[in-house]
Amino acid sequence: MPRWGMVIDLDKCTACQACTLACQAENNVPFSGPEQAAMGRSIHWHEVIADVKDEHGELHARFIPRPCMHCEDPPCVTVCPVGATYVDDEGLVRMDYDVCIGCRYCTTACPYGIRYFNFYAPEFPEPYDQHLTPGVPVRPVGVVEKCSFCIHRLERAKREAAAKGRELTDSELVLLPACNQACPASARYFGDLDDPESTVSRLARNPRAFKLLEDLGTEPKVIYLGEEKN
Amino acid sequence: MDSAALDKHAPIYKPLWHTGRRFWVWVGILVLICAAGVGAYVYQLVTGLGVTGLNRPVLWSFYIINCVFFIAISYGGTMTSAILRITGARWRLPITRAAEVVTACALAIGAINIVLDMGRPDRVLNMVLRGRFESPILWDFYAIMLYMVCSLAYLYIPMIPDIANLRDSFSRRKRLYTFLALGWNGSKKQMHRLEKAIDLLAVFIIPIAVLVHSVLAWLFSMTTQPMWHSELMGPYFVMGAIYSGVAALIVGLAVLRKVMHLEDYFQPTQFNNLGKLLFTLTLVWLYFTGAEYLTTWYGQEPAHMAVFYAKTSGEFAPFFWAQVILCFVIPFPILVSRRLRTIWGTVIASTSVVIGMWLERYLIIVPTLTRPRLPYGIGAYTPTWVEWAIMAASAAAVILLYTLFIKFFPIVSVWELEEIEQ
Numbered sequence: 001m002p003r004w005g006m007v008i009d010l011d012k013c014t015a016c017q018a019c020t021l022a023c024q025a026e027n028n029v030p031f032s033g034p035e036q037a038a039m040g041r042s043i044h045w046h047e048v049i050a051d052v053k054d055e056h057g058e059l060h061a062r063f064i065p066r067p068c069m070h071c072e073d074p075p076c077v078t079v080c081p082v083g084a085t086y087v088d089d090e091g092l093v094r095m096d097y098d099v100c101i102g103c104r105y106c107t108t109a110c111p112y113g114i115r116y117f118n119f120y121a122p123e124f125p126e127p128y129d130q131h132l133t134p135g136v137p138v139r140p141v142g143v144v145e146k147c148s149f150c151i152h153r154l155e156r157a158k159r160e161a162a163a164k165g166r167e168l169t170d171s172e173l174v175l176l177p178a179c180n181q182a183c184p185a186s187a188r189y190f191g192d193l194d195d196p197e198s199t200v201s202r203l204a205r206n207p208r209a210f211k212l213l214e215d216l217g218t219e220p221k222v223i224y225l226g227e228e229k230n
Numbered sequence: 231m232d233s234a235a236l237d238k239h240a241p242i243y244k245p246l247w248h249t250g251r252r253f254w255v256w257v258g259i260l261v262l263i264c265a266a267g268v269g270a271y272v273y274q275l276v277t278g279l280g281v282t283g284l285n286r287p288v289l290w291s292f293y294i295i296n297c298v299f300f301i302a303i304s305y306g307g308t309m310t311s312a313i314l315r316i317t318g319a320r321w322r323l324p325i326t327r328a329a330e331v332v333t334a335c336a337l338a339i340g341a342i343n344i345v346l347d348m349g350r351p352d353r354v355l356n357m358v359l360r361g362r363f364e365s366p367i368l369w370d371f372y373a374i375m376l377y378m379v380c381s382l383a384y385l386y387i388p389m390i391p392d393i394a395n396l397r398d399s400f401s402r403r404k405r406l407y408t409f410l411a412l413g414w415n416g417s418k419k420q421m422h423r424l425e426k427a428i429d430l431l432a433v434f435i436i437p438i439a440v441l442v443h444s445v446l447a448w449l450f451s452m453t454t455q456p457m458w459h460s461e462l463m464g465p466y467f468v469m470g471a472i473y474s475g476v477a478a479l480i481v482g483l484a485v486l487r488k489v490m491h492l493e494d495y496f497q498p499t500q501f502n503n504l505g506k507l508l509f510t511l512t513l514v515w516l517y518f519t520g521a522e523y524l525t526t527w528y529g530q531e532p533a534h535m536a537v538f539y540a541k542t543s544g545e546f547a548p549f550f551w552a553q554v555i556l557c558f559v560i561p562f563p564i565l566v567s568r569r570l571r572t573i574w575g576t577v578i579a580s581t582s583v584v585i586g587m588w589l590e591r592y593l594i595i596v597p598t599l600t601r602p603r604l605p606y607g608i609g610a611y612t613p614t615w616v617e618w619a620i621m622a623a624s625a626a627a628v629i630l631l632y633t634l635f636i637k638f639f640p641i642v643s644v645w646e647l648e649e650i651e652q
Contacts, residue, residue, distance in 0.1 A: 040285035040609065051605040056623045066604070075453065077298015081367035082356040101356050102279070104289040105367055109453040113287055119280035141278040142349030211371065213603055216454055 003091040004149055005193035005221040006177070008065050011228060012187035015063035017048050022182030023067075026150065028136045030122030043116040046179050054174040054219040064224070065178060065188070068093060068114045069212065072219030076106035076115060085144070091193075092103035092149055093219060100143040107144055111213050112220075115146045149190070150177040170198045193221060235644055242493045242640045247402065249637075260630040267623020270616045271346060279349055281616045288599045288611040293347035294352045295591045296624055298446055298467075299474070300340030300586065301374070303628075306475020307333030308381045308408040309317055309439050310507070321503055324495040326487060329479050335631040336347060336478075337381060339624050341374050346620060362452040366452045369445045377442040384431045390414050390424065391645040403638070405468070443468045455598050456533040457526060466518045473511040473557075474587035477580035480504050484577045486641060495642050498573060505576040508583070509565035516558050536601040545610075546597050549589050556586025 023029070023046035032042035048079045051062040070093050077085050077093060084100035087093055106116040121141040124132065130139065135152040153176055161168045173191045175181045180188040191200035200223070203209065208225040234241050245253070274281050284291055307329040314322035345351050361368045394414035397407035414420060447467035450458040479577070480501065487496040523542070526534050541550045561579035564570045600609035 036280070040287070041280070043373045045299075049605055064604075079365050079367070079452065081362060081365040081371070082353075083253055083362050084356075099353070099356055099360060100350065101353045103347070104349065105365070105449075107286070107289045108455070108599065111454055111603050112605055116286060117289060118278070119284070120278040144349075216383060 001089055001190035001194070003194040003221070004070065004130050004154070004189065005200050005204070005223065006067065006149070006180075007189040007200045007209075007223045007225065008068075009187045009189075009203075009225040010062070010064070011208075011225060012185045013063060013065060013183075014025045014187075015048055015050075015065075016184060018182040018184060019065055019179035019188065020044060020046050020048055022148070022178040025131075026123075026133055026136070026153075026178035027148070028122075028132050028138050030118075030124060030138070031128070036119070039153060041119050043118075043145065045114075045116070045145070060114075062227070064112065064212070065179070066112070066212075067177075067222060068149070069218065069220035069222045070149060072221065073217065074220060075109040075111065079105045081105065085146075093146070093149060094148065095144065096150070097137060097139050097143050097145065102144065103140040104144065107128050109217055111218065115144050117144050118142060150179075153177065170195070174199050235395060235648060239640070239642070239644050239647075242495070242642050242644065243400075245490065245636050246396075246400065246638065246640070253633075253637075257630065257633060260626045260633065263626035264623045264630060267620045267626070269620035270623070274346075274616055274620075275351070281614060283611055283613045283617060286610070287602050287606065287609040288596060290347070290595055290599060291611055292613050292617040292621055293343045295588070295595055296621055297340050297343035297347070298595075299588050300336045300343065300592045300624060300628065301446060302340075302467075302471035302474045302591075303478045303584075304333045304336035304340060304381070304444065305439060305443065305471035305477065306477070306479040307331065307336075308384060308435055309472055310476060310479065310504075312384070312435050312439075315428070316430045316436075319503075320498055320650070322648055324492075324497075325479075325483060325504075326498055326643050326646075327385070328483055328496075328641050330381070330388075331632060331635050331641070332479055332482060333381045333473075334385050335628045335635070337374070337378055338631065339628050341378065343624060344370070357526065363568070366445065366449045370449055373438075373442045373445045377438050380431065380435050380438050384428075384435050386410075387424065387431065388428050388643055388646070389639060391416065392640050395645065396640075406638075421583050440468050443471045450594065450598075456531075456601060456603070457537040457598050458594075460522070462518070462522055462525075469511070469514050469518055470587060470590060473508070473515055473586055476504060476508050476511060477583035477587070480508065480580040481584065484573055486636075487573070490636070490641070491560065492642070500570075501573045501576045503612065504572050505565050505571040505579070508561065508576065509571075509578065512558060512561050512565060512583075519554075519557075533601070533603050537598050538599045540601055541593055546593060546595075549593055553586050553589040553593060556582045556589065577605075 024044070027045055029043050029045060036042060046065065046067045048063050048065050051064060053060045070091065072091070074087065074093050077087055081103060082099055082101055084096045085093060085106055104117055104118070107117060118139055118141050122138055135156070157168055157172060158175060170191055174189050176190050180190050189199050189203060191198040193201055193204065195201060203225060204223045206225055208228065209223050210226055211220045211223055283290070289612045311322065311326040311329045315326065345354055348354065356370065357371050390411060391414060393407050394411040394416065397411045400407065444464035444467065447463040451460055451463035453459060483496050483500065486492055499583065523538070526538050540546050561581040564579040596611055601610065602609070
């Protein structure tokens, strides 16, 4: 059974945010408008967050592309009262939009703040309503949603490979999620962390590898490669 | 007991047969406020939680605060009543029922606030059908239901002899009282069973009440969020609940005393004794709050300190220091002095505590959410009219339920008073 993970190389990342944009379009993320955005209500399954630190009078900026961490031990799953969010066989943290009661305990428990709530019914202005991605359900009002590692793409790729009677190859997987595919700097990798020979496993063993808020013990499956100091 | 009791305790029974204009005006106002709250909720239901001030990262606020606040108020009733019953404090007799009714009313409204907070209240049954016991919300759900059943039983069972008396000597609502009296005839055997049941309930309701409020605290402290993830939270919530509960009880008793002319029942002794209890709790509050902030500050963990500074010197500082003033600076000097521990004195101190403890719940929940661990920037939260309307309606609903209770049942346990007199 594969264990899906992602590696993001911060030395290659140019913080162009193509990943964020690709994700919005691919995953049918509704538009929130400037007013709601100003209130902090827009939904971004993927976001590039800026970490600006003042170190002895010198500003240091670091840009961190942030999908869902798909933790091995996800706090959001533990606290869900109805099992609307769960870990599947392949280690992905999934959402069942038909079960979620909208209590927002998961959004509160997630230390990474990667979960979003639908404050209103989703709206897609013309012509965007004609361009919704098939296979990605539009979420109803009142439920929580989050990054799925583009599960629909993964499922489709698996089906197509199975139809041809073969397994998915590592090179097919690396660029599978929409964010990875859109990355112009080739800074992102996707693949099976259980396969020691996969690209992500190899990169995860890199001395630059680190995870966000590692000390909380959530065991994220998104691994970052830190910038080399020069 | 007979109809003589009805004459002897006329002020208690008066609301049962007399419905004056004052009553209708009062109920009218409360119903109007409740209706506004229901209207606001329907608006929220149709439009979505976007009509509140909630946002990311502040995804919990007024409804959760009010849930904790009202369930805490509900504590004053049952806990004080049960503790005083077990310790055999005689002075509790006239106030126990008034206290237990607070529990029933406030608990019901507190529990409803959880549902008001849900994005999908239509799926509330999932909590039963698909409930996962790993989630503290499920613990809350069942603990509150258990507490509700127990506190209703604890209110109802000691009322049976009084209801039977109403069945026998009161001319109206015969059917209701006959049904609720459960065939009570006052025989020695029945009396023995009744007292046994009350004693048993009084003993069991204390751990249940402690459990309920610990579980409410664990809703927060089971997450790793800064200044929530603390083992202090459970005891802190239990203590804070008794604190605000006793304070609300004192205010309620003073109002009843004035409006229903219960001067003979709720005497300065009761207020003095409850005042002493509140004084002790004032000191306990200071100790807990001091312990919480000192340990956080001394540890200097950055994520915790962000919340610490937000509260003590950041945008929440006015609320924080108001809380310190309302929960300690005002009540302490009043309650410490025997001369000031009068009815007026305890009421002023208690009002201050009730408001202060609401602020405390606000300060526990919101500041932590505004300071995420990752560099997202600082969150903010301003409630909208919908949240204010629903909060006002919640308070009005508690008072309305209480008013209706007085209309149907004696607010003082008459049979127990009679028993003592004999």
